[in-house]
Amino acid sequence: MEVYFLGTGTSQGIPVIGSEHPVCTSSDPKDKRLRVSVWVTWEGNSIVIDCGPDFRQQMLSCGCSKLDAILFTHEHADHTAGLDDIRPFFFKQQTNIPIYAHSRVLDNLNKRFDYIFETENRYPGAPGVESHVVNSNEEFFIGGTAIMPIEVDHADLQIFGYRIQDFVYLTDVKSVNAIEMKKLKGAKVLVVNALREESHHSHFSLQDALDFIHLIQPEKAYLTHISHLMGFHEEVQQRLPKNVFLAYDNLRITI
Numbered sequence: 001m002e003v004y005f006l007g008t009g010t011s012q013g014i015p016v017i018g019s020e021h022p023v024c025t026s027s028d029p030k031d032k033r034l035r036v037s038v039w040v041t042w043e044g045n046s047i048v049i050d051c052g053p054d055f056r057q058q059m060l061s062c063g064c065s066k067l068d069a070i071l072f073t074h075e076h077a078d079h080t081a082g083l084d085d086i087r088p089f090f091f092k093q094q095t096n097i098p099i100y101a102h103s104r105v106l107d108n109l110n111k112r113f114d115y116i117f118e119t120e121n122r123y124p125g126a127p128g129v130e131s132h133v134v135n136s137n138e139e140f141f142i143g144g145t146a147i148m149p150i151e152v153d154h155a156d157l158q159i160f161g162y163r164i165q166d167f168v169y170l171t172d173v174k175s176v177n178a179i180e181m182k183k184l185k186g187a188k189v190l191v192v193n194a195l196r197e198e199s200h201h202s203h204f205s206l207q208d209a210l211d212f213i214h215l216i217q218p219e220k221a222y223l224t225h226i227s228h229l230m231g232f233h234e235e236v237q238q239r240l241p242k243n244v245f246l247a248y249d250n251l252r253i254t255i
Contacts, residue, residue: 001042001167003189006058006250009033010195010227011078013054022065023228030233030248035078036171036225038191039064040164042222045143047071048160049169055082061250064092069142071134072101074159075108083129090127093154098130100140100147102160106131119183134160150183152176155202163187167255168218171225181215190218191247193225208228213244222247 007013014033015024025033035052041223048055067089073079075235086097101109112116115126122128132140138145150161152186154172166188170176173193183191194209203225204212213221223240224247230236237246 001165003167003253004039004062005247005249006037006039006062007034007054007226008226008247008249009035009226015045016228021228023232028233034225034249037191038169047142051082052078052103053081056085067097069098069100071162072105087127088162091145096128096130098132100134101249103133108178148183151180173204184216188219190216190221191224194223194227195225196227197245247250
């Protein structure tokens with residue numbers, strides 16, 4: 001399995017528009033972060049988790065030429081706003097693109113992208129999707145591989161992370177209950193959000209993420225959904241445990 005980090009930034013990305021913060025003006029490419037998403041490939045399968053406003057740019061950068069499915073964590077714009085840009089995949093593959101999400105998220109997408117979900121008198125240039133409801137505690141299959149949704153809380157909003165074999169992807173997490181924690185045990189690679197060092201009402205801080213990683217005990221952990229307030233990539237990386245890494249855009253790992 002290969003995981004390509006398409007974007008590792010928070011909702012505004014880095015640099016933030018109009019900001020003169022030192023991280024936003026850094027020349028280090030690892031300090032430049034698009035909105036958070038990953039591309040996961042295994043045994044001929046090709047999926048992305050979340051499809052934000054930078055999706056087109058991300059697909060061109062990573063060289064993805066086939067899209068078997070999109071898994072959505074939740075409905076916020078930095079995770080969903082790029083849905084229209086699946087059109088080239090739809091035209092090339094000549095089939096609706098499967099999308100997987102909580103029913104609440106599918107309803108939200110239906111309202112915002114009604115022309116994509118329209119079944120009659122569809123605009124001929126619109127992409128087509130095949131909607132699949134993701135339910136808590138119910139695994140689903142892509143290419144014969146089981147995917148387990150992990151229910152977490154983003155402040156008061158229920159969202160999903162996903163486990164695919166030994167890989168777990170969680171973002172926008174503030175809390176995880178004990179039952180869901182059990183689904184993470186034995187994972188070799190854990191990706192989890194760490195917004196900044198200071199506490200936040202709806203996201204893990206750096207210490208929150210490190211404490212969580214200590215509980216799960218993966219072989220390796222990667223931090224994502226990072227804001228400019230975290231600091232310079234190289235400086236923060238030097239302070240992390242030896243098996244914890246700040247992810248960065250265009251990082252590719254093999255599991």
